[in-house]
Amino acid sequence: MKPTDIEHSEYFHKVIDCQFACPAHTPVPEYIRLISQGKYDEAFEINWQSNVFPGILGRICDRPCEPACRRTRIEETPVAICRLKRVAADNKNPETNFTPQLPDQKNGKKIGLIGGGPASLTVARDLLSLGYDIDLYDDQSKAGGFVRTQVPSFRLPEKVLNEEIDRILDMGVNTIFNTYVDNLKDILDKKYDAVFIGTGAPRGRDLTTLPGRLEGDESIHIGIEWLAGVLYRHTTRVPPKVIVLGGGNTAMDCCRTARRLGGQDVQVIVRSPRSDMKASSWEIEDAEEEGIPVVDNHSPLEFVIKDGKLVGMYFEKMNAAYDTQGRRTLTAADAPPVFIPCDLVLMAVGQQNAFPWIGSDSGVEMNEQGMPVVDRTTHQSTVERVFFGGDAAFGPQNVITAVAHGHQAAISIDLFCQGKDLNDRPKPSTSLTSQKLDMHDWLYDSRVSEHHRSPVPTMDRVKSLQDRLLEVELGYGKKAGHREAMRCLNCDVQTVFDYSTCIECDACVDVCPVSCINFIENGDEKDLRDRLLTPADNLDQSLYISPVLPTGRIMVKDEDVCLHCGLCSERCPTSSWEMMKFTYNSALAGQK
Numbered sequence: 001m002k003p004t005d006i007e008h009s010e011y012f013h014k015v016i017d018c019q020f021a022c023p024a025h026t027p028v029p030e031y032i033r034l035i036s037q038g039k040y041d042e043a044f045e046i047n048w049q050s051n052v053f054p055g056i057l058g059r060i061c062d063r064p065c066e067p068a069c070r071r072t073r074i075e076e077t078p079v080a081i082c083r084l085k086r087v088a089a090d091n092k093n094p095e096t097n098f099t100p101q102l103p104d105q106k107n108g109k110k111i112g113l114i115g116g117g118p119a120s121l122t123v124a125r126d127l128l129s130l131g132y133d134i135d136l137y138d139d140q141s142k143a144g145g146f147v148r149t150q151v152p153s154f155r156l157p158e159k160v161l162n163e164e165i166d167r168i169l170d171m172g173v174n175t176i177f178n179t180y181v182d183n184l185k186d187i188l189d190k191k192y193d194a195v196f197i198g199t200g201a202p203r204g205r206d207l208t209t210l211p212g213r214l215e216g217d218e219s220i221h222i223g224i225e226w227l228a229g230v231l232y233r234h235t236t237r238v239p240p241k242v243i244v245l246g247g248g249n250t251a252m253d254c255c256r257t258a259r260r261l262g263g264q265d266v267q268v269i270v271r272s273p274r275s276d277m278k279a280s281s282w283e284i285e286d287a288e289e290e291g292i293p294v295v296d297n298h299s300p301l302e303f304v305i306k307d308g309k310l311v312g313m314y315f316e317k318m319n320a321a322y323d324t325q326g327r328r329t330l331t332a333a334d335a336p337p338v339f340i341p342c343d344l345v346l347m348a349v350g351q352q353n354a355f356p357w358i359g360s361d362s363g364v365e366m367n368e369q370g371m372p373v374v375d376r377t378t379h380q381s382t383v384e385r386v387f388f389g390g391d392a393a394f395g396p397q398n399v400i401t402a403v404a405h406g407h408q409a410a411i412s413i414d415l416f417c418q419g420k421d422l423n424d425r426p427k428p429s430t431s432l433t434s435q436k437l438d439m440h441d442w443l444y445d446s447r448v449s450e451h452h453r454s455p456v457p458t459m460d461r462v463k464s465l466q467d468r469l470l471e472v473e474l475g476y477g478k479k480a481g482h483r484e485a486m487r488c489l490n491c492d493v494q495t496v497f498d499y500s501t502c503i504e505c506d507a508c509v510d511v512c513p514v515s516c517i518n519f520i521e522n523g524d525e526k527d528l529r530d531r532l533l534t535p536a537d538n539l540d541q542s543l544y545i546s547p548v549l550p551t552g553r554i555m556v557k558d559e560d561v562c563l564h565c566g567l568c569s570e571r572c573p574t575s576s577w578e579m580m581k582f583t584y585n586s587a588l589a590g591q592k
Contacts, residue, residue: 003547009430012582015559016491021068023404025586026050029492032084036485041096043088048098052122052403055160058086060151062398070491077453079487087481100129107131109417112192114181117145118399119198119390121168122406126589128171136173139180146200149228152257153469184362194385194413201391205350212303219310223254223348239343240264246348247277254346255292260468266292271299273320312341351396378422379409410589426587435493435579446566449486489564493581499546502576508568516558
């Protein structure tokens with residue numbers, strides 16, 4: 001294998017597993033380290049620059065960073081990255097102004113945003129800093145999109161939502177609320193320099209062909225519409241027996257909300273096995289802790305109506321089979337239909353985009369699935385000044401992905417308005433700096449904490465189930481937050497090897513607690529992975545390869561299992577190993 005090019009911007013970025021897994025590439029170890037030092041404002045600022053909504057995402061993020069966390073190499077549970085984001089948001093100085101200084105003069109360009117969700121708000125935040133005028137259209141009375149209408153207050157208090165959204169709106173967004181855009185052509189005719197569409201996936205899937213659907217319409221609701229009705233207090237109570245169809249996060253929000261509105265017997269029923277549910281595992285666990293069972297492998301057959309009233313549903317039992325690639329096939333089991341009584345059914349069986357307001361006269365090309373044709377890098381549609389992001393671009397995903405889309409769309413809009421090539425995109429800013437003070441002292445805490453993940457304090461369950469506005473999770477306090485932050489392994493502090501001073505004494509090999517350092521003969525990648533002291537089975541993570549050493553051997557380090565503990569650097573008699581912090585900040589609009 002050839003020597004590793006550690007100067008490539010993506011090499012060490014990939015080694016910081018949590019940051020690499022985050023769609024917005026938030027510098028996770030850096031802000032966690034700041035939390036451990038009690039520097040909450042600085043930790044919040046890092047999040048605000050990257051993921052824009054620290055207080056919101058510290059509560060409801062889907063947490064793609066946590067399954068990637070390196071802490072799981074030494075114990076079962078990852079660092080509570082998401083909840084530490086909330087620690088920064090909860091403990092920042094309320095007097096600190098995090099709004100960037102805006103240009104004294106506007107740049108003469110005006111952008112129209114359709115939809116007031118996370119993607120559009122991210123575009124607004126990034127472009128306002130560059131002097132753009134922003135008009136935001138939304139059919140609701142307040143911004144926030146489906147984060148406002150679908151996420152219950154017991155998970156995300158309105159106070160937190162308003163604070164994070166107002167921080168952006170107060171930068172100078174011209175809001176046009178309570179305005180449904182029914183024709184994109186009308187917006188295009190306003191001669192905006194560019195238009196961004198972030199309208200989400202506003203239509204819930206229905207089961208229109210199921211027998212009894214029309215007759216029981218008064219007691220059968222689409223989940224996202226029902227949640228919006230609860231928010232606006234159109235719905236304040238539910239009958240005792242409730243069935244929620246679907247296995248995603250919306251289904252979990254529906255069932256937990258129904259419990260708080262009087263549902264005594266609330267069940268979630270899914271077609272697939274429980275292990276295949278799309279909901280986050282912690283959302284499922286939270287629902288089950290509130291006494292809501294999940295009934296899996298049951299496919300809906302019929303809404304049962306008696307005397308014009310919904311009394312229950314019939315379900316068909318299913319069997320799941322998987323092929324060698326893990327693809328699932330569901331087949332009906334040889335069993336009679338199962339009747340489950342209920343008074344109310346909430347359908348959370350998927351969401352779909354709906355663009356009846358984008359006509360052919362707009363010029364925006366749609367694909368066979370009724371989705372806009374959008375470039376995945378630039379977010380540009382077939383109309384060069386129209387851009388898409390969030391769920392409206394590629395279908396339902398999550399808030400942090402919408403933020404990432406917003407950043408990239410803002411870059412494209414800025415380049416477009418300057419007449420530049422949209423593919424000539426700004427590069428991330430990176431740096432690699434030594435952390436050594438002397439032989440045994442570092443600019444960071446290199447100890448590996450032995451603490452296990454701390455549980456998050458929660459509201460008393462009886463109180464919580466009586467009031468849908470009471471936030472269930474109370475968040476870490478400063479002491480618990482510090483303890484949890486200390487579990488981070490500082491994966492942004494890299495072990496950098498200087499082959500020119502190495503004497504091949506193997507001291508680093510001896511001291512490494514996970515046997516990830518090897519001095520062996522070169523070979524192809526598969527051969528090397530098999531011959532390491534600990535076989536390197538994770539092909540998604542790189543091997544660190546040195547140039548040839550005087551003995552003809554090479555140094556090979558498996559980046560996947562390294563704990564970044566620094567023992568190799570402390571033990572090395574020639575300082576051939578050095579601990580260096582790699583900083584990676586994703587590019588934003590306007591950066592060179």
